Amino acid sequence: MLIKGVVFRLESDLPPEAKFLMEDFRLAVNNAVRAGLLARVTSRNALNKPAYKDFRQDHPRMYAKHLVSALDVAASILKIHRRRVRSSAEPRVPFVRRLVMRANNQAYRLDRNSGIVDLPVRAGCHVKLKLVVSQYNRKYLDDPTLSLGSLTILPDRVIVTFRKEAPEPYAPEYVISLDTNEGSLDGVCLRRDETKIVRARFPEVAIIQQRHHDRRRRLQKKKAHDSRMARSLCGREGRREHHRIDYRLHQVANSVLEFAERKKSAIVIENLKGMKFKRNKDLNRRLSVWPRRKLHQIIEYKAAWRGIP
Numbered sequence: 001m002l003i004k005g006v007v008f009r010l011e012s013d014l015p016p017e018a019k020f021l022m023e024d025f026r027l028a029v030n031n032a033v034r035a036g037l038l039a040r041v042t043s044r045n046a047l048n049k050p051a052y053k054d055f056r057q058d059h060p061r062m063y064a065k066h067l068v069s070a071l072d073v074a075a076s077i078l079k080i081h082r083r084r085v086r087s088s089a090e091p092r093v094p095f096v097r098r099l100v101m102r103a104n105n106q107a108y109r110l111d112r113n114s115g116i117v118d119l120p121v122r123a124g125c126h127v128k129l130k131l132v133v134s135q136y137n138r139k140y141l142d143d144p145t146l147s148l149g150s151l152t153i154l155p156d157r158v159i160v161t162f163r164k165e166a167p168e169p170y171a172p173e174y175v176i177s178l179d180t181n182e183g184s185l186d187g188v189c190l191r192r193d194e195t196k197i198v199r200a201r202f203p204e205v206a207i208i209q210q211r212h213h214d215r216r217r218r219l220q221k222k223k224a225h226d227s228r229m230a231r232s233l234c235g236r237e238g239r240r241e242h243h244r245i246d247y248r249l250h251q252v253a254n255s256v257l258e259f260a261e262r263k264k265s266a267i268v269i270e271n272l273k274g275m276k277f278k279r280n281k282d283l284n285r286r287l288s289v290w291p292r293r294k295l296h297q298i299i300e301y302k303a304a305w306r307g308i309p
Contacts, residue, residue: 003149006159008133014153017127018127031058035047036074048068055067063120069101080094105150117129149161172265172309175265176260177190183203185252187199202251253299257302
C-alpha cells in the first residue's frame with residue numbers, strides 16, 4: 001500500500017469550533033505523552049491500556065475516534081523520543097506546542113466534488129471546512145483508484161492522505177545508474193548494445209542555500225540585541241529557502257522519472273549512508289546541508305507511485 005499526502009489550502013479561516021477541537025486534541029496528545037513517559041511505554045497498544053479510560057473521563061465531549069488518533073500521535077512522538085534518548089545524554093521531554101489535529105479515515109467525510117470536509121466534534125456538533133481545490137488537487141480527488149487515509153488539520157491548511165495499491169513495475173529495457181553530486185545527478189543509461197551519458201543539473205540549489213545562509217548571518221548580527229526578532233526573521237528566511245529548494249528538487253526528480261518512463265528504464269541510485277565530512281568548517285557546513293538524501297527520497301517515492309523499478 002502506497003501513501004501520499006496532498007496539501008489543500010482553506011478557503012476561509014478555521015471556525016471557532018475547529019480551533020477548540022485542535023486545542024483539546026493538543027492537550028490530549030500532551031497528556032498521553034506524559035502518561036507514556038510515566039508508564040515507560042512507546043507502542044500504541046501499550047499506551048491505550050492505561051490511558052484510554054482516563055482520557056474518556058478527562059475529555060467526555062470529544063469524539064472517541066479523535067482520542068484514538070491522539071494516542072497514535074503520542075505513540076509516534078514517544079518513539080522519536082526513545083531514539084533520541086539512545087543517541088543523546090539529556091534529551092528534552094517532548095511537548096506539542098503547535099495547533100494540530102489528525103483524524104483517521106473513519107472520523108471525517110470528504111465530498112470529492114465540492115471539496116468540503118465534514119468533521120465531527122462531538123455528538124450533534126459537526127464542522128464543515130471548505131478546501132481550495134486546485135488543478136493539482138483535482139487530479140487526486142477525481143482518481144477512483146485512490147482511497148482516503150488520515151486527515152491532518154493545521155491552522156492554515158489541511159493535509160489529506162491518499163492510498164493506493166502499488167502498481168506492478170514494468171520489465172526494464174534500460175538501466176539508469178545515477179551518481180549524486182552537489183549540483184547535478186550524473187550517470188549512464190545503458191543496455192547491452194547501447195550506453196548513453198545522462199545528467200540532470202540543479203546548480204541553483206547550492207546558490208540558494210549559500211544566499212540564505214548569508215542573509216541569516218547578517219540578520220543575526222543586525223538583531224543581536226533582539227533575539228525574538230532575530231528568531232522570527234531567520235525563521236522566515238529558512239521557510240523561504242526550504243520552499244525554493246523543495247520546488248527545484250521536485251523538478252529534477254520529475255525530469256529523471258519522465259526520462260526513465262520513456263526509455264522503460266530501472267533507476268539505480270547510490271547509497272550515501274555513513275558519509276563523514278572532515279574538511280574545513282565552511283565546506284563541512286555546505287556539505288552537511290547538501291539535500292542529497294531528500295532528493296533520493298523524492299525519486300524513490302515517486303518511482304514507486306508510478307511503478308518504475
